[in-house]
Amino acid sequence: MISRKLTKTLSQKLKNSDKVVVLYGARQTGKTTFANQIIKELNLKTLKVNADLALYHDVLSSKDSTKLAALVAGYEMLFIDEAQRIQNIGLNLKILTDEINTQNTPLKILVTGSSSLGIAQNISEALTGRKQVYHLFPFSIQEISLGKNPFEVSNMFEELMIYGLYPEVFTTKNRQQKIELLTEITSSYLYKDVLELANLRHPRKLRQLLQLLAFQIGSEVSIAELSQNLKINQETVERYLDLLEKSFVIFRLSGFSRNLRKEISKRDKFYFYDLGIRNSLIENYNYFDKRNDVGHLWENFVISERIKYLEYNNIRANKYFWRTYTSAELDYVEERNGVLYGFEIKYSKPKNKAPKTWIETYKNATYQCVTRSNFLDFIQ
Secondary structure, three states: OOOOOOHHHHHHHHHHOOOEEEEEOOOOOOHHHHHHHHHHHHOOOEEEEEOOOOOOHHHHOOOOHHHHHHHHOOOOEEEEEOHHHOOOHHHHHHHHHHHHHHOOOOOEEEEEEOOOOOOHHHHHHHOOOOEEEEEOOOOOHHHHOOOOOHHHHHOOHHHHHHHOOOHHHHHOOOHHHHHHHHHHHHHHHOOHHHHHHHOOOOHHHHHHHHHHHHOOOOOEEOHHHHHHHHOOOHHHHHHHHHHHHHOOOEEEEEEOOOOOOOEOOOOEEEEEOOHHHHHHHOOOOOOHHHOOOHHHHHHHHHHHHHHHHHHHOOOOOEEEEEEEOOOOEEEEEEEEOOEEEEEEEOOOOOOOOOOHHHHHHOOOOEEEEEOOOOHHHHOO
């Protein structure tokens, strides 16, 4: 069992707080397994509710405090898996926290959601001041590298950048089985919540959009070109992109700019939380000696691992890329506590000098080139 970075954080939050703990993450990232691990560690009498099943829906969407109290009577903890499936879940959780938790033995509540589409706004409005939200990603390098030295970890990079870090894929050793699992995820699970909750008019376009993005990681994306290629309007493209972000399939970086005359800021870059998903969408599982996109894979890999690191360590940062009209650029920029940190990401030859324009424009900013040799320092 690979230990997740959030184990101690969630255990302590549930043990020492009466807040509802909300765990988001894409399907198949191990939320249920992780939650059960936490439940076992806390050793509380727990009512487990699988919201994919209809058994508990009436009670948990009833807004009836008497019914809700009867449901959890005798339990110390309530675990609701895939809570986005239950109507009015936020309001019903509020009733549970306000009325049940006034008793001598407060009820611990842990809920998971594979998409923020049907649950985030509901919970945010109803549970203001009563919740703590966390995000579970596919495995991180920090999680799988425990007990391994830097040499052993660096030798895993190629495999991880091809097949990704979804738990079941990572723990499967056979190459063909890895491919079959990724195919199943991208065909059966990846857009399940988007299709069910968003009432899409053109569901086939969703996969085509992801395929176009898969070929453009590391590049600025034109919404107009996506619209033209997909033969749907730009507003629909933007909506699909937003839905895919809220389902934790992709994330975007916007261009950083404080000098609009010199710097490009109108277009965004899109990356995948997991490269196995990306490679499955374009059906390319070749090793590096037969690929021409290794630099882009490395860039996506480094940035996604950095995002996991920031999230798991509760480090708040604004995240961007930076480019000028004269083609000076940085792959990744963080703004933390008013300080700018610029990073160039190179798989092969390092770029040790920062762009002259970056140094001249942002005199107090830092610069670092992230390569295979110093990557582990960047995410721990």
